[in-house]
Amino acid sequence: MKIIAGLGYDDRLPNDLPKHYNSLICGEQGLIAELEFRAGIVSADISQVARNVSYLKALKFANKDERFYSQSLRVDPLASAEALLAWRDWAILHGWQHEESSTDKGRMVDLAAVEKVFESVGSSLGERIYALFSRLNLLASSVTSLELHHPRLSWPALYQKFFDSLESVGVSVTEVCMAISPQAPVDSDLGKLQRALIGEYKGALGLQDDGTLKLFSAGSEQLAAEYAIREANDSTLIISRGGHHCLASTIDQLGGNSTGLGDLSIYRAPNQLLLLMLQCAWQTPSAEVMLQYLSLPTGRFGRLRRKLARRFRDLPGYDRSHWQSVIDEFVSDALTDDPEQDEASLRSAIDEWLPICLCPSDDAMPIELAISLTDRVAKYWNVTLSLSEHEQAKVIFSAAYAAADAVSQALQDWPENDISKIQLNRLITMVLSVGNSRLCSTRETSCFDVVSNAEVTQLYTRSISKVTWVNPEVLNMVEVPPLSQEELTGIPLAPDASQKAILKQHALARSYAPLLAAEQSLTLISTHSKSELLKLQIGSLVDTNIWPTLEDAILCNEAIGASAQQVKETPLPREQRWWSLDCPVIAPRAVESYSSLATLALRPHEYVLKYAAEISEGAIESLSADVRLKGNLAHHLIEAWINEHPWTGQPIDRSDISVWLDNKLPVMIRQIALPLAQPGMQVEQLRFQQQMLEAIDRLMKALVAANIVGVEPERQLEYNGKLGNLVGTMDIFCELDDGRFAIIDLKWGGYNKYREELKAGRPLQLATYAHIAEGNRIRELADAGYFILSRAELLCNSAVLFPTAIVVEPDDPTSLKRTWQQFEAVLRWRIDHLSAGQIxxxxxxxxxxxxxxxPSDTLDLVSIEDSARKNGSGSFKSTYKAVDTWRNLIGNIKEH
Incomplete structure (x- = not known):
């Protein structure tokens, strides 16, 4: 059998290959794999990540004495092992024997000590070649000849030595170097560049911008891929080493057939499942990570997780009691749909797919837990792969399974009983960075000829009219480690300076192949600004190192046939004050609360969109330690304090509150306010704790001064009145010894807003709660007020009941009962509008x-809106939401 080998031939080859009878085409890695098969050597299927972990164990074992790598190993073990293993593999590929008689110098002495304890899993390329030397006779019987498409001197020295050994046993090794001559017309820009590359054209090129040579820089690989695909035809060659996922997605968007390009993107949902699940298991996971995992459209129980994501958005933390009702409802529905299903097994499976806060700390995760979660993901993808019928999905699922399996292999060999967050994330990143196209081998052809390396151009059997190369570069086979000349003396085949120059020159010449093969046009697109040998070479010939941007060329429509399409002018929706429907909107609903009633009165459009049209927000949004989150946390803290310290009417020592907060706050932050627990939030957390200490202390003193005899947090009451069934939850319900009651509503901020409400005689929320409470015949209301938590101040219309309150006297004497009557009248006015289809x-x-x-003698809605416009930033929800949910729907596109 004849083997044809060329540098760069391991990756994707052209669609139309030369027809060779009884021959095989392969690259430098494929050549060794084929020879191993014929020599009867079974190569272990071990991931590079598993090799890194195995080498890490050896480094730690050999680190008994101070080594050159000791400090790095302490700072970042896995990254150190990865770098040093690459050094070791390069050294072996260049003849390093690491034996007692070796002349190791400098750092190579320490690496030789590591070799003594390195239980190698898998083999490096050099070790695999050495293993073949002892089986040359077997190879001679199955391989008749080896044809090299690149000179021997361009191959690593160990390959050259192996080629000599093959010849010694009768295998013919020949060099068939197929030089490509310039194909473009001599007077074109491309033709001039081609001849300059091979030394035929001297002096300045004198380019005329005839469109045959295009040099671009682009802001993203996706834009470069879209341009490349849209410009391509049957005789176009596209070269892209690392952007196959962008090319594949563009072809798919344009309705093309699957190309089998693979997918190097780590951001697909399947590739995120393992990473997110492991990150959620830490004692204090990131709120953003939790929301991403719950919303991830892959993995088991997606519908349940999406429901929990909406619950999590309101209370961003993990408290199983907050989630249990949603889980119970899901289980109930599942058992209704499938009564044969075992409830215990279902609940156990749900627990497995909600591995939240399982780790006992944020510093290190037990290896058993990490392996368990990783194997769970691997098993899921293996089962999903077996059930999938969609070929493109199989490629992605197979890669996700291979990645999870590789992480599991590495974790099982981890040298410690636990693993830190940084090392675990680095391990996963190492696996995912390999890319799906390496984890699962696929090969399909399409009308687009896409290859990974420039070297394969010489395999073409037909002409190439256009070449588009995304991120042109010279391919270096193996990166040379930063070893000193003294250290290199113990590596017999290490190239010297002149040999390095020759290798670099050969590599540069190989990269010329597609540039010379283009007949009509050549387009080079760079998506990064780093210096690169080929880019510098071309820049010196065309006298420019600054390539114009592809974005500007598309916008200027420079006849490049790009995907730029003129955006159709669409005027923004006209601002409207009223919507008219041809049908009534039913209001009120069966059950209303203060928040929904306030929405109906002040923002009827939002009431209709939210409740009648049932338009809701999605679960994906940015979570931050904002006013809303602090308010929720403060409410829960005060409720917990009162429940754990039943009211006695006696003064409470401030130090007792402080000690309680020290213990309780970290727990409640994890349960409902994870954004406040993230790195960089310690100062904000301490400030919040101090504010809560002041707030609870002053609130308790206010209750003592008012001679309150009973305190109940979160008191829920209902009243079926003229507007239907009204429900309300009073933050602090106070009982007096004479049978009267008082209400305190807790607010985190809005000090000026609530002062204005009290002064204008329209504290609508207090009036609504008073109406509901009095409707329940709970005797007489004594007083009501707002307690501003961030300032620890109680606002009331008088100090008769609460002597420590800040008094805000109303402009006109009024009562909460009168305020409710005005509020109710406005609500009825709004209901009449909705029944007539007017919003x-x-x-x-x-x-x-x-x-x-x-109508007169009701709330002055116009003045309320004017006041909000003057005091706000243009958006009604500017207090805590960055985006008004209904802004686009109501035409309020631009905030003023």
Whole structure:
């Protein structure tokens, strides 16, 4: 059998290959694999990550004395092992024997000590070649000849030595170097460049911008891929080493057939499953990671996780009691759909796919836990792969399984009983960076001829009219480690300076192949700014190192046939104050709360969109330690304090509150406020704790000063009145010894807003709660007020009941009962509008009109809106939401 070998032939080859009878084409890695098969050597299927971990164990064992790598090993063990294993493999490929008689110098002495304890899993390329030397006679009987498409001197020295040995046993080794001559017309820009590359054209090229030579820089590989595919035809060659996922997705978007390019993107959902699941298992996981995992459209129980994601968005933390009702409802529905299903097994499976906060710390994860989670993901992808019928999905699922399996192999050989967060993430990154196209071998052809390396151009059997090369570069086979000349003396086949120069020159010449083969046009696109030998060479010939941007060329429509399409002018929606429907909107609903009633009165458009149209927000959004999160956490803290310290009416020592917060706050942050627990938030967390200490202390003192005899947090009441069934949850419900009651509503911020409400005589929330409470015949309301937590101040209309309160006297004497009557009248006015199909769009771009004024002796809605416009930033929800949910729907596109 004849073997044809060329540098760079291991990756994707052209669609149309030369027809050779009884021959095989392969690259430098493929050549060794084929010879191993014929020599009866079974190569272990071990991932490079597993080799890194095995070498790490050896480094740690050999690190008893101070080694040159000791400090690096302490800082980042896995990265150190990866780098030093690469050094070791390169040294072996260049003749390093690491024996007692070796002349090792400098750092190579320490690496030789590591070799004594290195239990190698798998083999490096050099070790595999050495193993073949002892089986040359077997190879002579199955391989008749070896044809090299690149000169022997361009191959690593150990290959050259092996080629000599093959010849010694009768295998013919010949060099058939197929030089490509310039194919473009001599007077074209491309033709001039081609001849300059081979030394035929001297002096300045004198380019005329005839469109045959295009040099671009691009901001992303996706844009470069889209341009390359849209410009391609049957005789186009596209070269892209690392952007296959972009090319594949572009072809798919344009309705093309699957190309089998593979996918190097680590951002696909299947590749994220393992990473997110492991990150969620830490004692204090990132809130963003938790939300991503719960919303991830892959993995088991996706529907349940999406429901939990909405719950998590409101209370971003992990407290199983907060999630249990959602889980119970899901289990109930599942058992209804499939009564034969075992409930215990279902709940156990759900627990397995909600591995939240399982790790006892944030510093290190037990290896058993990490392996268990990794094997769970690997098993899931293996089963999914066997059930999938979609070929493209199989490629992705197979890669996800291979990645999880590789991580599992590495973890099982980890040298410690636990693994740190940094090392675990680095391990996963190492695996994913290999890319799907390496983890699963696929090969399909399409009308687009896409290859990975420039060297394979010489295998073409037909002409190439166009060449598009994304990120042109000279391919270096193996990176030379930074060893000194003294250290290199113990590596007999290590190239000297002149040999390195020859190797580099050969590599540069190989990269000329596609540049010379193009007949009509050549397009080079660089998506990064780093210096590169081929780019520098071309820049010196065309007298420019600055390539114009592809984005500008597309926008200027420079006849490049790109995908730039003129955006159709679409005017923004006109601002409207009223929407008119041809049908009534039913209101009120069966059950209403203060928040929904306030929405109906002040923002009827939002009431209709949210409740009648049932338009809701998705679960994906940015989570931060904002006003809303702090308010939720503060409410839960005060509720927990009161529940754990039943009210006695006696003064409470401030130090007792401080000690309680020290213990309780970290737990509750993990349960409902994870953004406050993230790195960099320690100062904010301490500030919040100090604010809560002050708030609880002053709140308790206010209750003592008012002679409150009973305190109940989160008191829920209902009242079926004229507007239907009203429900309300009073933050602090206070009982007096004379049977009266008082209400305190907790607010994190909004000090000026609530002062203004009290002064204007329209504390709508307090009035609503008072109406619901009095409707339940709970005697007489004594007082009500807002307690601003961030300032630890209680705001009331008087200090009769709460002597420590800040008094805000109303402009006109009024009562909460009167305020409710005005509020109710406005609500009925809004309900009449909705029943007629009229919906007012408030707080948008269009201001109030004559129909915006409610009947007299009700709330002055126009003044309330005007005040909000003056005090706000243009968006009604500017207090805590970066984006108004309904902004686009109501035409309020631009905030003023």
């Amino acid at each position: 007012e769009v408030t707080y948008g771009g269009a201001g109030p009109d004559d129909d915006s004024t409610p």
